[in-house]
Amino acid sequence: xxxxxxxxxxxxxxxxxxxCAAVPPASNVTHMKILIIEDDLEAAxxxxxAFREAxxxxxxxxxxxxGLFMGTENTYxxxxxxxxxxxxxGLSVIAELRRKAIHTPVLILSALGQVDDRVTGLRAGxxxxxxxxxxxxxxxxxxxxxxxxxxxxxxxxxxRVGDLELDRLSHEVRRAGKEIVLQPREFRLLEYLMxxxxxxxxxxxxxxxxxxxxxxxxxxxxxxxxxxxRAKIERDFNMPLxxxxxxxxxxxxxxx
Numbered sequence: 014x015x016x017x018x019x020x021x022x023x024x025x026x027x028x029x030x031x032x033c034a035a036v037p038p039a040s041n042v043t044h045m046k047i048l049i050i051e052d053d054l055e056a057a058x059x060x061x062x063a064f065r066e067a068x069x070x071x072x073x074x075x076x077x078x079x080g081l082f083m084g085t086e087n088t089y090x091x092x093x094x095x096x097x098x099x100x101x102x103g104l105s106v107i108a109e110l111r112r113k114a115i116h117t118p119v120l121i122l123s124a125l126g127q128v129d130d131r132v133t134g135l136r137a138g139x140x141x142x143x144x145x146x147x148x149x150x151x152x153x154x155x156x157x158x159x160x161x162x163x164x165x166x167x168x169x170x171x172x173r174v175g176d177l178e179l180d181r182l183s184h185e186v187r188r189a190g191k192e193i194v195l196q197p198r199e200f201r202l203l204e205y206l207m208x209x210x211x212x213x214x215x216x217x218x219x220x221x222x223x224x225x226x227x228x229x230x231x232x233x234x235x236x237x238x239x240x241x242x243r244a245k246i247e248r249d250f251n252m253p254l255x256x257x258x259x260x261x262x263x264x265x266x267x268x269x
Contacts, residue, residue, distance in 0.1 A: 045160050046070045046182065048087070050080030050094045050106065051122070060093070063149055069156070077101025084110055086197060088170075088181040089117050090160045093152070096123035096134065104137040111138040113222060118159035122147070172207040174254055175267030177246060179207050188246060198223070199242050206255070206265040215262035239263060 047064065049071050051057040057073045064071040072087070074080035077098040084092055084106070092110075096103040107119055121139040123130065131142040141155050172179040176189045184200060186193040195203065202223050206214055219235055243255045256264050 045090045046072070046088075047091045047093060047156060047160075048072050048074065048080065048084055048089045050074045050077065050084075050092065050098060050103065052076060052095060052098050060149075060152075064153070064156075067153055075099075077103065077106045081106045081109055084117070085113060085115065086201070088184070091156050092117055092119045093156065094119055094121055094139075096121055096125060104134065104139075107138040120152075120155055120159060122152075172204065172210070174207055174210045174265055175252065176250075177207075177254055177267075179204055186246070188250060191249075193245050195242070195245060198238060199245070202238055202242055203246070203265075206263065209265075211264070211266050213258050213261050213264050218262070 045068070047069055049057055049060055049064075051060065051073065052075050054075060057075065061071045061073055072083060072089075074083050078100040080092075080094065080098070081101060094103045094106060098106070103121060103123070107121070110117070110119070118140040119138065120141040120143060121134040122143055122145060123134065124145045131144070134142045140159055143152060143155060170180065170182050172181070178187045179200075180186075181204065186195055186200065186203065202219070205219065205223050209218075216235055224234065239255070239257075246255065247253055252268075254265050254267060256266065258264055
């Protein structure tokens with residue numbers, strides 16, 4: 014039996030003592046982490062708790078701008094995004110995520126449930142669309158399905174270049190088993206370089222995908238961060254990995 018979620022209201026159903034309806038633990042969702050972008054705080058609190066009891070860790074953002082920031086700065090297996098949000102609507106959030114080459118599966122929640130509405134949502138970059146009201150058991154099942162989508166480079170959890178490893182889920186970086194502590198921007202820079210390992214990454218690509226600039230403001234911010242990153246991942250190691258390609262950009266590559 015599933016509880017029904019309506020726009021702007023808490024689900025009404027048979028519930029356990031914890032306040033959430035009894036839902037079987039999700040299958041194959043060990044370590045799954047999702048982002049819920051929902052401005053209805055009561056509904057969001059319920060969903061966060063219900064997902065946790067199903068074995069899924071959920072972060073929450075209450076508006077489109079905050080959700081876009083969290084979805085860009087962190088790594089999630091699935092994002093659940095309400096279509097009508099303050100500050101920035103859900104479809105705009107999805108479109109911007111896709112423009113940034115973030116292809117995390119997205120499930121759209123919306124009170125707009127007509128065929129044209131669903132088509133618009135899917136064409137905006139959504140992977141699934143669930144109209145309100147809905148049953149949490151169905152939402153959970155759909156999230157499980159989206160979370161099982163693997164195999165594309167953007168969905169890889171672990172990047173490796175030589176003996177350098179980056180875990181997108183835990184935000185840990187290691188080289189030859191030694192942990193390397195990076196600042197958030199350094200992590201994002203390394204993640205983008207490793208995602209494009211063996212290829213030249215231009216300054217424009219880094220400005221647009223790591224710094225969100227759409228023009229070159231004649232700043233040395235890239236050079237400074239690359240220099241700091243290179244020092245951290247190559248200090249005490251014999252084999253250099255991060256190379257400057259004169260007149261073109263940068264490349265991370267294992268030539269061992």
